[in-house]
Amino acid sequence: MDKLHFSRRSLLGLLGGAATVPLLGPVAGRSLIGEAFAADAGTLTIAYNVNLPTFDPTVGASAVNPTIQSLYQAIFDPYIAQNPDLSFKPGLLTKWGWNGDRTKIEMEVRDGATWHNGDPVTAEDVVWSLERAGNEKTGNPIQFVWSKAGNYKIDGNKITGDVLSFEPTFFKWMAFLTGYVLPKKYYESVGAEGFEKKPVGSGPYMVDEFQQDAFLRLKANPKYWGGKPAYDTVVFKFVPDATSRVAEVESGQSDITLEIPYEEFDRLKKKGFTGYATPISDIGMIFINDIDPMLDKNVRLAANYAIDKKAIVDKLLRGYGVPIDTLEAPGYAAYDPSIKIPYDPKLATELLAKSGYSPKKPVKFTIQTTRGFKPKDYEMIQAIVGMWRKVGIDATIEVYEIAKHYELRAADKLAPAAFYNWGNAIGDPSTSTGFAMFGPSPHSVWDGKDLIDMIGPLWGEPDEAKRIAGYKAVAKHIAEEGEVIPLLQYVQPIIARKGISLTPQANGMLLPQTVKPS
Amino acid sequence: MEKGAVIRRLLLVPPTLFGVAVVVFVLLRVVPGDPISMMIPPGASQADIDRLRALYGLDLSIFDQFIVWLKAAVLGDFGISISRRQEVLTLILNRLPATLELVLLATLVAILLGMGLAMVGAYFRRRAPEWLVDGWVAVTIAIPDFLWGLLFILVFGVLWPVLPISGRIDPGLGAQFGTGFYLIESLLTGRWPVVGDLLQHAVLPAIALALPLASIVTRVFKASLGEAELQDYAQIARARGYTRGRVLFREAMPNAAIATVNLAGVQLTFLIGGTVLVERIFSYEGIGNMAVDAMINRDLPLIQGLVLTFAVLFIALNLAIDLVTRWLDPRLQHA
Numbered sequence: 001m002d003k004l005h006f007s008r009r010s011l012l013g014l015l016g017g018a019a020t021v022p023l024l025g026p027v028a029g030r031s032l033i034g035e036a037f038a039a040d041a042g043t044l045t046i047a048y049n050v051n052l053p054t055f056d057p058t059v060g061a062s063a064v065n066p067t068i069q070s071l072y073q074a075i076f077d078p079y080i081a082q083n084p085d086l087s088f089k090p091g092l093l094t095k096w097g098w099n100g101d102r103t104k105i106e107m108e109v110r111d112g113a114t115w116h117n118g119d120p121v122t123a124e125d126v127v128w129s130l131e132r133a134g135n136e137k138t139g140n141p142i143q144f145v146w147s148k149a150g151n152y153k154i155d156g157n158k159i160t161g162d163v164l165s166f167e168p169t170f171f172k173w174m175a176f177l178t179g180y181v182l183p184k185k186y187y188e189s190v191g192a193e194g195f196e197k198k199p200v201g202s203g204p205y206m207v208d209e210f211q212q213d214a215f216l217r218l219k220a221n222p223k224y225w226g227g228k229p230a231y232d233t234v235v236f237k238f239v240p241d242a243t244s245r246v247a248e249v250e251s252g253q254s255d256i257t258l259e260i261p262y263e264e265f266d267r268l269k270k271k272g273f274t275g276y277a278t279p280i281s282d283i284g285m286i287f288i289n290d291i292d293p294m295l296d297k298n299v300r301l302a303a304n305y306a307i308d309k310k311a312i313v314d315k316l317l318r319g320y321g322v323p324i325d326t327l328e329a330p331g332y333a334a335y336d337p338s339i340k341i342p343y344d345p346k347l348a349t350e351l352l353a354k355s356g357y358s359p360k361k362p363v364k365f366t367i368q369t370t371r372g373f374k375p376k377d378y379e380m381i382q383a384i385v386g387m388w389r390k391v392g393i394d395a396t397i398e399v400y401e402i403a404k405h406y407e408l409r410a411a412d413k414l415a416p417a418a419f420y421n422w423g424n425a426i427g428d429p430s431t432s433t434g435f436a437m438f439g440p441s442p443h444s445v446w447d448g449k450d451l452i453d454m455i456g457p458l459w460g461e462p463d464e465a466k467r468i469a470g471y472k473a474v475a476k477h478i479a480e481e482g483e484v485i486p487l488l489q490y491v492q493p494i495i496a497r498k499g500i501s502l503t504p505q506a507n508g509m510l511l512p513q514t515v516k517p518s
Numbered sequence: 519m520e521k522g523a524v525i526r527r528l529l530l531v532p533p534t535l536f537g538v539a540v541v542v543f544v545l546l547r548v549v550p551g552d553p554i555s556m557m558i559p560p561g562a563s564q565a566d567i568d569r570l571r572a573l574y575g576l577d578l579s580i581f582d583q584f585i586v587w588l589k590a591a592v593l594g595d596f597g598i599s600i601s602r603r604q605e606v607l608t609l610i611l612n613r614l615p616a617t618l619e620l621v622l623l624a625t626l627v628a629i630l631l632g633m634g635l636a637m638v639g640a641y642f643r644r645r646a647p648e649w650l651v652d653g654w655v656a657v658t659i660a661i662p663d664f665l666w667g668l669l670f671i672l673v674f675g676v677l678w679p680v681l682p683i684s685g686r687i688d689p690g691l692g693a694q695f696g697t698g699f700y701l702i703e704s705l706l707t708g709r710w711p712v713v714g715d716l717l718q719h720a721v722l723p724a725i726a727l728a729l730p731l732a733s734i735v736t737r738v739f740k741a742s743l744g745e746a747e748l749q750d751y752a753q754i755a756r757a758r759g760y761t762r763g764r765v766l767f768r769e770a771m772p773n774a775a776i777a778t779v780n781l782a783g784v785q786l787t788f789l790i791g792g793t794v795l796v797e798r799i800f801s802y803e804g805i806g807n808m809a810v811d812a813m814i815n816r817d818l819p820l821i822q823g824l825v826l827t828f829a830v831l832f833i834a835l836n837l838a839i840d841l842v843t844r845w846l847d848p849r850l851q852h853a
Contacts, residue, residue, distance in 0.1 A: 213808060237685060253679070
């Protein structure tokens with residue numbers, strides 16, 4: 001047999017010959033693309049907007065990423081569950097609360113719940129999860145909340161613990177970020193690495209296959225205490241690009257997607273897709289940093305009164321938004337509909353005139369904004385700057401990335417005005433008005449003593465009614481002083497193909513266990 | 519290329535990578551965007567923030583951080599990803615095969631398409647097919663790869679839905695692999711349904727990546743063929759009665775291919791850079807897609823590792839192109 005000889009000339013000849021292949025491409029290629037996309041009736045495919053970085057929902061940066069919680073809540077059970085309207089309902093805990101003098105917490109663990117590996121969910125699992133979350137060495141970002149209770153004692157399925165430092169939102173956090181129960185026995189036997197490879201939860205779905213950055217395939221948990229979910233298989237395809245998500249649904253390759261441009265949402269609805277547009281616990285706002293001209297109350301109030309929020313929602317967001325007047329959106333515990341900041345450009349002009357400003361001699365400052373981080377963020381600020389110009393405010397727009405916003409805010413170095421979106425999935429005023437406006441908080445750039453004095457005593461207020469009333473008073477004070485500019489509550493667009501229905505959640509989650517064939 | 523020249527090139531690799539590492543490390547830490555600021559939840563105190571900063575070693579000076587990183591990197595430890603809490607090296611090694619397969623496929627498409635069109639254009643010089651080829655080149659060179667990607671999604675995903683538009687493999691296929699090189703592994707083991715599925719997923723991103731490179735290949739190869747056809751050896755061949763096609767494809771093409779390989783090699787580095795956006799658009803699980811996430815999350819260790827990986831790829835590619843070019847052109851071996 002001749003020995004295979006591979007010379008320069010033969011290689012170049014081969015290249016030349018191969019170069020003719022594209023001419024045959026249209027014929028040869030047909031065999032590859034002939035197969036149609038078959039939809040499996042028992043499979044729900046969701047084109048999801050973010051990747052899942054890690055499975056452990058209690059540690060690391062992803063644990064505090066609200067967008068990922070939908071995935072976690074499909075696999076793991078929170079201590080306490082949430083209704084679609086943000087109210088709380090039993091999860092793995094069926095009862096919870098403080099004792100009379102707020103020195104102890106009391107919890108009762110659900111009977112009959114099991115882990116995906118068949119082990120029963122026990123009170124030991126709950127206590128281990130709480131103690132692990134409160135241990136700063138485990139890297140739980142909300143450790144400062146979980147560490148406020150300890151010395152747990154178990155009696156059957158009842159748990160009591162000592163309140164080490166009263167935290168009014170302790171139980172509310174049990175429904176959200178890092179508030180998940182993990183299996184003690186399994187986790188300790190496989191370790192952190194083993195858990196990442198084969199996660200076990202007690203939620204409605206079990207992990208079947210995971211390819212990071214590609215997809216997560218889940219199988220229904222037939223023994224779920226809340227009943228077997230409607231779909232046997234759920235596939236989360238990670239499609240971070242919004243245009244590609246639209247195409248996924250439109251082409252029938254995915255059944256549902258979310259967070260798409262409102263224009264596309266309307267277009268797909270017209271084509272027969274089912275659209276869900278629900279106000280969620282995420283608001284758009286403008287931080288006011290009490291520096292330079294923002295020390296002048298007239299300027300702050302004028303900046304508030306000069307903004308026509310309804311026009312912004314109607315014209316820029318195609319009606320998908322709810323104008324708000326405080327940092328407490330409808331549905332939040334301290335929402336007070338009586339607090340109003342009217343659109344009144346005449347009043348804004350008068351207020352500015354009192355401080356010596358007019359359209360011809362405007363007050364000048366910088367407003368920072370993201371561009372493309374939230375729907376129409378930059379366009380909204382452009383519109384606001386236009387409205388301000390008419391009353392005597394000349395604001396210069398500075399675009400920054402969201403990472404820079406976080407850095408500047410933590411260092412209290414934001415511009416006099418800075419656009420941001422604030423999420424508050426537990427709907428508590430401490431996690432919105434409290435942290436956003438309390439001077440010593442690293443999230444606040446308003447350093448005024450007025451709010452430190454008003455909010456300070458509310459952190460540990462044991463009387464819930466008094467605490468909520470206190471926050472309503474804070475919200476009223478902020479509106480009267482113009483210390484922040486609340487803009488709108490966001491509306492989350494979810495689009496689904498015909499034949500399936502789902503229950504939208506005000507906390508912004510897209511839970512596959514709520515999706516059913518219709 | 520002589521052995522000595524190869525060794526000299528290889529000796530330059532460590533200082534080049536060191537330079538890249540220094541520049542990237544410093545740049546990442548001076549540009550705005552603190553990863554800790556992004557992960558602090560409402561309610562975190564300054565002490566909580568300081569604790570997190572110390573946990574990720576970001577409380578040290580940039581110089582100290584670099585020394586710590588360098589000492590570990592020399593031993594193959596590139597740190598732990600902040601957002602994914604896994605070893606950077608493992609993450610990259612898991613994703614790199616996907617990108618390499620995509621780049622390989624795109625290169626193949628670019629060369630075949632580019633050279634094929636060039637030959638058509640050269641053969642039909644000053645006739646309609648050449649004008650069509652020139653027009654095609656003008657269009658494809660002007661449109662960037664990611665726009666081709668979006669266009670393909672619209673055409674082949676929505677208007678005429680015949681191809682998958684996201685991912686690398688059908689999630690329902692349940693195929694198991696021993697390596698990250700799914701396509702190559704499936705080809706070698708003869709799993710044709712899996713090969714078909716992988717090709718269906720890769721074909722759109724690969725063509726989107728390939729088109730700009732293909733247009734350059736077409737332009738250069740067609741021009742080179744034209745020049746070679748005018749050389750004495752080609753004229754003599756014609757005088758001896760060889761057909762034009764034979765002269766063009768048998769005599770002129772080998773010489774014309776040398777310049778094309780050289781230029782295509784340089785352009786290939788741009789193709790690798792293009793994977794970042796194209797992988798993102800097609801939700802393809804390669805290092806380009808991961809790089810975007812790493813940037814969004816300000817995952818400093820992962821960004822650092824990814825940039826170094828791209829640097830290694832570029833260096834290796836340039837070296838390989840030099841070797842291939844010299845092998846194809848004997849004159850360069852004695853240069």
